Amino acid sequence: MPPASLASLSLVAATLLVATPAHAGSEAEMHHERWRDCLSRTFRIEAVLTAPDLAADAAFRACRSVEEAYLAALASSPLLDDDDIARARPLLAGRIRAWLVGSRG
Amino acid sequence: MRFAASKVQGSVANSAPRRVSRRRRVLAGFAWAALSLAGLGAGAVQAQTFASLPSPQFGAEPQGAARPIAAWVTFCQSYAAECVVDRSEPARISLTPAIWATIVSVNRRVNKSVEPKTDMEHLHVADRWDLAEDGIGDCEDFQLLKRHLLAEAGLPRRAMRMTVVIDEKGEGHAVLTLITDRGDMVLDNKTNAIVPWHKTGYVFIKRESQDMTAWVSLGGVTSPVTTANR
Structure with missing residues (x-):
């Protein structure tokens, strides 16, 4: 690759790094949104074939990796801290589960 | 944002350094303005009336000790008076129309006056707790300032506890819980509405103890009627 192109790529990469600083709060929000979307999509598909509670169970199983992220x-x-999150985990899941089942995703 | 020097003679310690004295003058000025506004606004427009407060509800019960937040520990080293728990104070606020008007006014005033900015953007640190003396702060700074002003207005600090929740966006968030005879009420910088804890939709993680300078777990309790998003 010519030096000029490499330099341009480096400049673009550096600009992207500066323009998108790591922000824990925003990342948590983004991942929460992804988890909710995964659950919603999967729930709606599963709910065509089965009862809402079972569809929710299937959605949580399918979206486990997104939840972990x-x-x-x-x-x-x-x-x-880790203890807080461990205690909150079932309640976070319960909050979304109630929304899924209550509003049908 | 700067406030005019207050006419109120604050209780500045004689040995307080100049930096602290100036800070206390700024806060005293804010307190004077807030109390004046509360006095003027008590009979005027109120977003939430005392009459509309709910009947006593159950609160989020502590469930054992929780690890304190590192930035809170540092805050308490610099602002010891903000963290001391005086067990001779009432553990519960007895709400009256006047007290409620003050709470509503201070909540709204601080929400309007402090510029929201993350600690990383503002101070280039991951987390720092303070009283937003420069008029800039994030969630915990809003609530710490509210508590400071409400304590200066005579409310028991012991009944006003910093609380960590997970909000509707799935993020860690700090609110101020007022433990009252009408239930636990939440002051938030995301809204001027002061609502019972179980109507926020938040997952309640932990809050400051009422018995000592420490934190207690709330076990991740949430509203009986939950929603994933508000």
Whole structure:
């Protein structure tokens, strides 16, 4: 690759790094949104074939990795420690589950 | 944002350094302005009336000790008076129309006056707790300032506890819980509405103890009627 192109690529990469600083709060929000979307999509598909509670169970199983990514992002919050997140995990899931089943995703 | 020097003679310690004295003058000025506004606004427009407060509800019960937040520990070293728990104070606020008007006014005033900015953007640190003396702060700074002003207005600090929740966006967030005879009410910088804890939709993680300078777990309790998003 010519030096000029390499330099341009480096400049673009550096600009992207500066323009998108790591922000724990925003990352947690982003991952939470992804988790919610995964659950919603999967729930709606599963709910065609089965009862809402079972569809929710299937959605949570299918979206486990997305949930883990969200919890990892949440752990970077200075307000929360691992114990907090472990205690909150079932309640976070319960909150979304109630929304899924109540509003049918 | 700067406030005019207050006419109120604050209780500045004689040995307080100049930096602290100036800070206390700024806060005293804010307190004077807030109290004046509360006095003027008590009979005027109120977003939430005392009459509309709910009947006593159950609160989020502490469930054992929780690890304190590092930035809170540092805050308490610099602002010891803000963190001391005086067990001779009432553990519960008895709400009256006047007290409620003051709470509503201070909440709204601080929400309007402090510029929201993350600690990373503002101070280039991950987390720092203070009283937003320069008029800039993030969630915990809003609530710490509200508590400071409400304590200066005579409310028991012991009944006003910093609380960590997970909000509707799934993020860690700090609010101020007022433990009252009408239930636990939440002061938030995201809204001027002061609502019972179980109507926020938040997952409640931990809050300052009422018995000592420490934190207690709330076990991740949330509203009986939950929503994923508000």
